[in-house]
């Protein structure tokens with residue numbers, strides 16, 4: 001009997017056109033787990049120590065900037081110190097070899113870019129980037145800000161460029177993600193639960209559009225119902241094995 005990775009490689013190879021694979025990768029928290037990224041939400045998330053609504057809303061940032069920025073800077077340092085793991089590197093390799101053109105990620109840690117991915121759609125934003133609460137100017141941190149709260153040249157406070165509690169996801173990126181999900185030949189779903197919408201919807205949209213779906217995940221999720229191949233395991237182990245075998249053919 002063939003193992004799942006062989007089946008996934010076989011399927012991906014059958015979809016290649018002139019050595020090119022038209023695909024997107026969708027990633028979630030599981031992709032960054034091996035990089036020890038602190039999660040801001042969920043069990044043992046950084047925000048669990050705090051009252052979520054006290055720190056994760058724009059109102060809270062505006063009301064209590066020093067307190068919240070001080071807390072936030074701790075998390076930023078951990079993220080800036082973290083390194084991409086083999087799953088991020090394998091995904092960057094897919095793009096470099098033209099086996100995938102888009103990375104749609106729910107992670108806000110910037111590790112895909114650190115690993116070398118170029119076309120990354122960060123639908124939940126980026127924790128190391130800030131934007132002005134007034135003029136919307138953006139800036140990327142390479143080290144945590146020294147002045148708390150950090151301010152834009154226009155004199156207004158910066159806020160993290162992430163989707164906070166009760167905020168809408170950026171509609172331009174969501175629209176683009178849905179278009180991508182329909183038009184490719186292969187969807188590669190990596191380390192994401194099928195719980196957070198709208199990202200969780202993308203694999204279903206792909207399937208309905210006749211796109212083949214590969215699911216790499218440690219746990220069984222709702223996405224395995226529509227997976228053409230489900231590769232169960234740690235994505236930092238299964239994905240590099242998949243990419244290596246895909247490259248050989």
Ligand SMILES: [Zn+2]
Nearest residue numbers: 132135152154
């Ligand atoms: Zn400004």
